Amino acid sequence: MADAKFFTKGKVQELREELAAADKRDTKHTKKRIVLKKIVANMTMGNDMSPLFADVVAVMQAPMLEVKKMAYLYIVSYARSKPDLAKLTISAFERDLVDPNPLIRALALRTMGYMQVDKLIEALANALQKCLADKDAYVAKTAAISVIKLYTYDRDLAQRTGLIDKLRSLLNNENSMVVANAVAALSEIAEKTPDFDMRMDFTLSSKLLTAMNECSEWGQVYILESLLYFVPQEHGDAEVVAERVMPRLQHANSAVVLSAIRVVLYMTNYILKDDIVNSFFKRIGSPLVTLLHNGPEVQYVALRNIQLILQRKPDFLKNDIKVFFCKYNDPVYVKIAKLEIMFRLVTDDNIEQVLPELKEYATEIDVDFVRKSIRAIGKCAIKIESAADRCVTTLVDLIKTKVNYVVQESIVVIKDIFRRYPNKYEGIITTLCENLDSLDESEAKASMIWIIGHYSDRIENADELLSHFSDSFKDETSNVQLSLLTAVVKLFIKRPTKGQELLPKILKWSTEDVDNPDLRDRGFIYWRLLSTDPVAAKVIVFGDNPPITSEMENLPSQTLEELFLHISTLASIYHKTPQMFIGGLRQKKVEPSAAFVFVTSQPMADTWMAMFCKLKVVSIKNHLTF
Structure with a gap:
């Protein structure tokens, strides 16, 4: 609140004069600091302070860190709009880069990286x-x-000056903070x-795992992410790395936990023994469940990642289904995610616990x-x-x-149960x-019409019920019209006397008064079949329906395996590969190696091993090193 007084509109000439006056007998640089605060406040309010560029550059010589921060902030804001003036800052930056104070050296370097102006890019390369x-x-x-930042702006310059090689050499630095930042930089470049x-x-991976013990939580995340570039050539190497990562599953930070899980899952691709793989899956279960005690955002991320793992290993967390029961105060997006997991885990042994919850x-x-819960009940009936x-x-x-929407959703799922x-x-x-009058949704109407038509020989007043729906035939959606057409044909085939009055009317509307080509074509086909070969019509209309299954829609295996390499990222939340919503990213995949055994698919493992043999990769230690 003490700085609120600086947020008043100031004139450029007055501020310039104040800067000039502040340069005299201001040994503690107090006046410079006050004037710079006024300039920054005016920038924040949207006032154009660019005419003061040369004056602020002159102030950069002050050895006070607070003054330099504000001067750097000003320069970053106007450097791109004033590229010709930006070159005036080069000599000032060069002086700061050799300052005895490491904070000033780092601040000058970081500011140069933000500016990204052609005239400064060479100076930045030299400074780096x-x-x-x-x-x-x-x-x-x-x-x-x-x-x-330099690599993003000028990739050729970064490679030509050897900065990438020097960056790689930092991986052997004694300071874990430096190692973590070098790993982060290299990973982003990759x-x-x-x-x-x-x-x-394996040697470098071991060094990074050792450095991780002294890193901050975000440094640990960077190092864990980089371990996905390690391709084990022996089963034992994959087990060792996975074991050394396991302690991170107890970390308080959810990002560290999820990143560690990603590394463990990645390493299981290179482990031969199923019992060892299963033990790793079992050990990552508890940390994932623990994440569900965090806030709703973290819960949702954990739930979406659990959904991915369940698609690869359906019995994962099979004994922890109660953990996914919804709480009254859960946000709806968390409830829906839990609902999907509950259905994936429901079995004959635990249905007695799940069904009352769903009800x-x-x-x-x-x-x-509510709708999704009712659908889950119907799917449970089909599954078990x-x-x-x-x-x-x-x-x-x-x-x-x-309750209207409860009744309609229940009718929709009961139709599938009848088919199953x-x-x-x-x-x-x-x-x-008894609930026909309450149906106002197209899917519920279509389901009810299907039920009436399919069991028209057992429903005494089926013709009256279908006639009730036919009154609004022309105004209904296409799925209702198609269902009604087929239901009336079924009624006529089973009970000709009941359907002989309704059928011509529906056929006429379908073929003459409706624009939908699917409905019109089906009407013509039914008409021709009934007029020429009623026996064939019965065989076709009452033919075998596609089987009803309860399996949830799973991702393609190739997409799923790629998403396993993106656990804890947006890709694992969207259930889409990063290339589908971000352009220019490198595709991650499980690289072939001598230790490669794809635990979920033996044919796929054979394919990868054949590819590996074709590539004639003898040993990663010979040429896949930094």
């Missing part, structure tokens, strides 16, 4: 040559990050450059969550045959609540028919 070898760890780690060789051998969720306020009776009873109880278990639950059709 010295700063990468600086004895002070803070300066060296700042230089490592600055190499990324992400942006497909042909950049970032692979490392309770179906009575909550959030409509979307022994529990189908209980699931259907639960759905009937929900229908009796007379034909001629088994027809006794509930009467209950369904």
Whole structure:
């Protein structure tokens, strides 16, 4: 609040005069600091202070760190709009780069990296040559990050001046902070450059794991991410790295935990014995469950990553299904993610625990969550045959609540249950028919029409019920129209006297009054079949339906394996590879090696091993080193 007084509009000429006056008899640089605060405040308010560029450059000579910070902030803000004036700062930066104070040296280097002006880029390259070898760890780690900025702006200059090689040499630095920043810089360069060789051998990986013990939490994340460039050539190497990473699963920071899990999962690709692989999967279960005790954002990230792991290993966390029961105060996105995991883990042994939970969720306020809960009940009935009776009873109880959206969603899932278990639950059709007037959603209408048509020989007033839907035929959506057309044809085939009045009307509307080509074509086909060969019509209309399965839609195996290399990133949350939403990124993959055995698919393992033999990779220690 003390600096609020500086946020008043000032004139450029007055501020210039104040800077000039402050240069006299201001040994403690107090006046310079006050004037610079006024300039920065005016910049913040959107006032153009660029005419003061030369005056602020002159102030950079003051040895006070606070003054330099504000002067650097000003220069960064206007350097790109005033590239001709930016060259005036070169001599000032060169003086600061040799200052005895490492904070000033690092600050000058970081500021030069932010400016990215042609006239300063050569000076930045020269400065990095010295700063990468600086004895002070803070300066060296700042230089490592600055190499990324130079590489992004001028890739050829960074390679031509040998800065990448010097950056790699920092991996052997004694200071873990420097190592972590060098790893972060190299990893980012590798992400942006497909042909950049970032692979490392076992010796270097061991050094990085040792340095990780003294790193900050974000330094540990960078090092863990870099371990995905290590390609073990022996099964034992993969086991050793995985074991050394395991202690990170107990870290308080969720990013460290998830990054460690990613490394462990990556290393399991190179481990031959299934029992060892299974033990690693078991050991990463508890840390993932622990993450569910954090805030909703961390919970969601953990849940989305668990969903990925379950697609590869369905019995993962099979004994921890209660952990995924929804809490009353969970955000809806967390509840839906938990719901998917619950369905993946539900079995004949735990359905008694899951079904009451799902029924309770179906009575909550959030409509979307209620719908998904009802669908989960229906999927459980399809997945677990022994529990189908209980699931259907639960759905009937929900229908009796007379809540509109609950009734409609229940009818949709019951249709699939009828298809999965034909001629088994027809006794509930009467209950369904009592709710015809409450149906106003197209999917529910289409499902109810299918049920009436399919069981038209058992529903006495089927013709009246279908006639009820036909009154608004022309105004219905295409899926309702298609369902009604087929249902009326089924009624006519099973009970010609009941359907003979309704069928011509529906066929006429379908072929003459509707623009939908699918509906029109189907109407013509039915008309021709019924007029020429009723027997063939019956075979076609009552032919075998596609089988109903409860399996959730899984990702393609290749996509899934790539996403395993992006655990804890946005890709694992979107369940899409990074290339699908960010351009120019390097594709990650499990590289072939002498130790490579793909545990989930033996044919795939054979393919990779054949590729490995073709490449004739003799030993990673010979040529895949930094």
